[in-house]
Amino acid sequence: MIGKILSWLLSSTGYLLYTIIVMVCLLWFLFPADAARGWLEQQLNRQYSQFNWKIGSLELAPTDGVVLTNVKVAPAGGEVSLLTFDRFAISPDLSHLFGEDRVMNYSLRMLKGTVRGQLILSQESAQFECRGNLEGLQLQQLDILGQHLERTFTGSVNGDFSGQGTWKAVRQLQLGGNLSVIDGTFEFREPVLGLEQLPYSKMESGFSYTNGQWTFEKGNLVSTRMNGTFSGEIKAGDTLADSQLQFKGSVSPRSEMFAELKNKEMVKVVRAHLKEEGLPFTINGTAAKPGILFAGSLSQALKTMQGSTR
Numbered sequence: 001m002i003g004k005i006l007s008w009l010l011s012s013t014g015y016l017l018y019t020i021i022v023m024v025c026l027l028w029f030l031f032p033a034d035a036a037r038g039w040l041e042q043q044l045n046r047q048y049s050q051f052n053w054k055i056g057s058l059e060l061a062p063t064d065g066v067v068l069t070n071v072k073v074a075p076a077g078g079e080v081s082l083l084t085f086d087r088f089a090i091s092p093d094l095s096h097l098f099g100e101d102r103v104m105n106y107s108l109r110m111l112k113g114t115v116r117g118q119l120i121l122s123q124e125s126a127q128f129e130c131r132g133n134l135e136g137l138q139l140q141q142l143d144i145l146g147q148h149l150e151r152t153f154t155g156s157v158n159g160d161f162s163g164q165g166t167w168k169a170v171r172q173l174q175l176g177g178n179l180s181v182i183d184g185t186f187e188f189r190e191p192v193l194g195l196e197q198l199p200y201s202k203m204e205s206g207f208s209y210t211n212g213q214w215t216f217e218k219g220n221l222v223s224t225r226m227n228g229t230f231s232g233e234i235k236a237g238d239t240l241a242d243s244q245l246q247f248k249g250s251v252s253p254r255s256e257m258f259a260e261l262k263n264k265e266m267v268k269v270v271r272a273h274l275k276e277e278g279l280p281f282t283i284n285g286t287a288a289k290p291g292i293l294f295a296g297s298l299s300q301a302l303k304t305m306q307g308s309t310r
């Protein structure tokens with residue numbers, strides 16, 4: 001569901017790292033901070049002409065290296081920011097100063113959380129490796145989700161990742177890792193099993209990313225309403241709303257969900273189709289209009305019941 005914005009964010013951050021590394025040497029010896037900030041803005045706006053980049057400040061810090069603050073990204077010609085990087089810092093790792101490769105430490109504050117990690121630069125080629133950890137990124141701070149999908153998503157994102165790529169084709173970055181989202185809620189476009197939204201304590205999955213496609217494996221959902229498993233793919237579209245979803249999985253409603261439902265006919269229908277392995281389902285559609293289909297005759301029974309109550 002967030003494949004398009006994340007793929008863009010990965011490529012943008014990769015290019016941002018690259019241009020900052022080039023800039024470090026220039027900044028130390030040639031440019032004042034204001035000139036370097038303008039140069040970096042120009043590079044980013046040229047590389048990503050569909051967006052307007054504004055850097056609030058740029059400075060050199062004794063321990064953090066190059067530090068950018070209040071970096072805002074808006075659509076070209078637009079005023080409202082899609083994303084804000086509160087603080088971005090990158091510096092050489094002195095413990096690897098005389099190693100075969102150059103290692104850079106970075107930290108990023110955004111969405112009221114942090115991303116920290118390392119970038120390993122090959123001295124013999126344009127290739128690089130990256131790794132890092134995400135902690136406490138707040139989905140509700142990502143306004144673009146609500147704007148494009150017209151639904152509310154909340155939760156705290158944590159995880160780890162590693163990947164590799166080349167500066168000549170940053171957008172072909174390959175990634176893998178694990179993600180978890182805790183203590184959140186997401187709204188359904190249309191009620192699912194009588195629920196308009198689903199609060200959850202945890203969603204987690206392994207993931208990989210390559211060529212604009214996100215693959216999720218061995219996913220788990222824990223909620224007071226139901227538990228579930230899932231796996232699937234998200235293919236980035238021209239817009240976030242156009243991203244294609246293809247998932248399969250199974251959910252097992254809990255007694256709390258049945259107690260909460262006011263429609264007792266809905267309870268009877270779901271219970272009648274509930275099997276030992278839960279309720280198998282598939283999701284096929286766009287992020288804006290995902291379609292969920294339950295296995296067997298449950299979807300048809302739900303459609304018939306909902307039609308008779310109108």
